Amino acid sequence: MQEVAPKEAVAEFVDATKRFGDVLAADRMTLRVRRGEFLSFLGPSGCGKTTALRMLAGFEAPTSGQVLIDGQDVSGIPAHRRPVNMVFQHYALFPHMTVAENVGYGLRQRRPRLPRAEIAEKVARSLATVRLDAFTERRIWELSGGQQQRVALARAIINEPKLLLLDEPMAALDAKLRGEMQRELLDLQRSLGITFVLVTHDQEEALSMSDRICIMGKGRIAQIGTPQDLYDRPRTRYVADFVGKANVIEAEVERVTGDAAVIRLPGGDAARVVCMPDEQRRAVAVAVRPEALRLAASDAIAPEGAAMLPARVTHRTFLGDHTEYLLRHEGIGALQVNVPRQADRATGGHDVGAEVHVLWEPGAGLVLTSDD
Template sequence: MIQDLKVTEASCAHVSTNDTVAEFAGATKRFGAILAADRIDLSIRRGEFLSFLGPSGCGKTTALRMLAGFDSPTEGAVLIDGQDVSAVPAHLRPVNMVFQHYALFPHMTVAQNVGYGLRQRRPRLSKSEIAQKTDKALATVRLAEFGTRRIWELSGGQQQRVALARAIINEPQILLLDEPMAALDAKLRGEMQRELLELQRSLNITFVLVTHDQEEALSMSDRICIMAKGRIMQVGSPQDLYDRPRCRYVADFVGKANIVTGQIDGRHGGTAQAILGNGATVILRDLPGDSRHTVEIAVRPEALSVAAQNLPLTEGTAALPARVTHRTFLGDRIEYLLTVEGIGQLQVNAPRQAGGALGEHMVGSLVHVLWPEGTGLVLADDS
């Protein structure tokens, strides 16, 4: 079922337009018996920030390397500006790459590292032109006073900026980023994410990021490509992927989701009525065209709420009797883990300002999980 949905997303992948800077057209990559990328169809829009997101071994880095020119597709093609570049070597493509460990030259100064690519150009640029472009690139990443320093004299964040300056100095059409913030601590990673996004907007060139960090992808990307086992599972904006995951894999991977099984008991307009394992009836957003009777349903923890069992209910809201198993205070919210007979465990995230007294709903309390009408989404099969 996901394969059909992927074709819809990629239906324009074989037709280059002014808005398309690069394309994967049925790109497949095998390493012996290992299928690393499986018929990838994807159009990358000019000037967008696109992220490939998925766990280790899902094919995201293979896709990036095919776009960079470090690997050639076994089948299919990679196109840039409508031209098949599958056999074009990396140094002849209008792309540059920032590696996870930056690959800076320790024997060179910062300025020498940044200007390295320009010194390899043929015909040669003049020393003054290289110096001018190097100064401009360093100023862009806010390292204008660091040109004479050695790499080991820089912090991790500063080294990342040097790698970025070296990549943008050649004015690539596409900048590729292979988990460039994986080595940074959490606080510095957040700062660099904001700086990288500001840099992309100021340069107005296409950024393609590979990451396994969902928060990083959600906070930075115009679109995210979710991958698993070499295949594209879903492509969309961060909000689309969070609000309308198409399958269990995407719902589970992007954010947190409660996934329960239900029986479809009727449809009306854009909603479906489902009976859960404990006999409760909930009203869901429907999946158009889905005719299954037994379905998997995803509902986000913040879409549910916890209430005392004697609280009056809003019409259309289902109340599921539950017991509080765990309660975690996280400052801005309280995370509840609740056991619901016939369903299992559900997580509910309650905003602190909406929760009333912090002493409510302690571990062991008998409560109701409130499931509002129209909450929850029927999922397609992962296959």
């Protein structure tokens, strides 16, 4: 097998499969992890994302296929001999040790033994990086959840790993602190230049932090791309449903012109959508984001090229920066439309039970491929 040049990838899965008895946890995974990127594995419980991370870490070996680091097959190399460190969900810190002792623990286990002065210098530098240099003598139980996470990060980066693996490290934090730590973690990754690989089920976390996101489902890679690519161009219903919110509608294609199609919606309304170029099917599923639709009064006139779908408001929820409307269309069924606060205030809003029109601008929807 041809080795991967360091400038191309720091790690790679090559047809990596992992079975636990009859359970197929990872199914022929093939993926390159680029050097210096922030990559996230995103998916629901049981999708295979944690198994992928553990194969990189060395806690699991693939049943078949390979895991490469810098072009070398590490499938048989134990975790402690890999240039990889991991931050666990519950941090795995030693409560009887000080912050400095926790951070320096790995260095003290090295053989040949490092000089104490060198260990102390590395510990101080690592704690300064995560802004905990004033907490060296604190005990773990004296720290907040965010501070404990920083200790775990300092312990992980002190060995200057080629890969830093993060197993849902912010799951135990409250919403406000989680947002702060996401920004700090991203700043840390940018300053260190280390490749970060995150496992999460939180789509907002993945979207806000990642250079690329790998959507996992049933042990397979469903789609990989930048956050914007995955949000704007999901290929399947599974990805459209998992990344953000989407109205997924069954429709029929009337005609295709270039990368656009005219579809006929249930109820007879026609709309123009973006069409995946390899699709030749007549019956299709179309995804349209709630913010891509607009609401208008029932007597409004449709702008040129837009479709107007008559609907009734069933729920209205104020969410601060926008109002979430749930509607019922006779042919489609349930629809969700998110209206920015300023636009909602300008129209006076729409009460539950009101008859309205949903405006579908040309190109608002995207034809999806099969989940198979």
